[in-house]
Amino acid sequence: MTMTPQIEAFVYHFGEMGSRWGFNRTVGQMYALIVLSEHPLCANDLSEALNISRGNVSMGLKELQSWRLLQEKRVPGDRKEYFTAAGSIWDMAIRVLEERRRREVDPTLSLLRDTLLEKPSNEQEVYAQEKMQEIHDLLELCGGWADELLTMPPNKLKTLMKLGSGMGKVLEFTDKLTLRSPDI
Amino acid sequence: MTMTPQIEAFVYHFGEMGSRWGFNRTVGQMYALIVLSEHPLCANDLSEALNISRGNVSMGLKELQSWRLLQEKRVPGDRKEYFTAAGSIWDMAIRVLEERRRREVDPTLSLLRDTLLEKPSNEQEVYAQEKMQEIHDLLELCGGWADELLTMPPNKLKTLMKLGSGMGKVLEFTDKLTLRSPDI
DNA sequence: CAATAATTTCTGAAAATACAGAACCTGCTG
């Protein structure tokens, strides 16, 4: 289990980026290596290839599993656990986005909902609540939309994205249509 | 400059979330307070309201400015600088997304592009490059799409999002149309 | 061109996080 310079470069880069994506350097490296490996890897492989302590690898695998990013593979006659990336690259992206939403957006939404139920008790709070309402609506709208998109079959989603600037036009077009028939 | 419990709760929450959004606790608190305040705030206001050292406030303001999230306000006859949130909540969201893309996605894309120009030097790299290609394509597609969306006028974007599950249908519909006329 | 108000940069302490390595489980195998 030794990495070529190319693979190494990507693995390290992903480690650095990892922190931005919500997990730490070593977890990022571990995941990158697993994704790039055709064959399932076990904890020892990771520990050796990345020079990471065995205990740390165990924690990292736990973390990646909590993101639902790993698929466990059992090799008959071998008592080690092996791992590959769960699903396609698309699946991976979707999982990460879902998880980040759960961690970053949902708690805020919930707090906002609670706060907005309370009566503003002075001038200052009237304005503040207006802003909170705006934030709430934005998050809710985006969240709902994201749900729609992420539950679409990937193919369809891809088509949609490729539509690109066409989308603006489609939108105008459907606008016109809905003038006549509100239920496209 | 004293916060009501409601406002305080949101400010602190946003501080905690802040770290997930790419800046630290105090920067998050500062921004939340600025957004919720009807009137522009100066460094001292922030320092006092949040119990943050004056120097730290200065750093934080720099950080927020690097995200293009602040609008500077000058009050005639007062030499202090005052700040409000730059633009609407939508503008804020767009700025944050753009900036995160710049910081999180672009460097990876650039590395991938470079790597994919090289010839795979063995079996292992052939597979790894396939995966990298997939990641590259996904990031590029999403990035391009995000560009489209984020440069759309907010109203249009809002309409699009509200379209919700309708979108799947629109898609099928345009599919049929393009069979006859490829340039919608 | 002082005097001083406002801001920025620097410095080191404190807090949080990441991590190696040891100690500890758990369950298989002979």
Place this chain on the structure above:
DNA sequence: CAGCAGGTTCTGTATTTTCAGAAATTATTG
């Protein structure tokens, strides 16, 4: 049930990040 492979949890150290407060810098006004 001893021995051991594999995995997890714990403990202390190293690293990184955050931040207050001091020092330095820049602007503003009489």
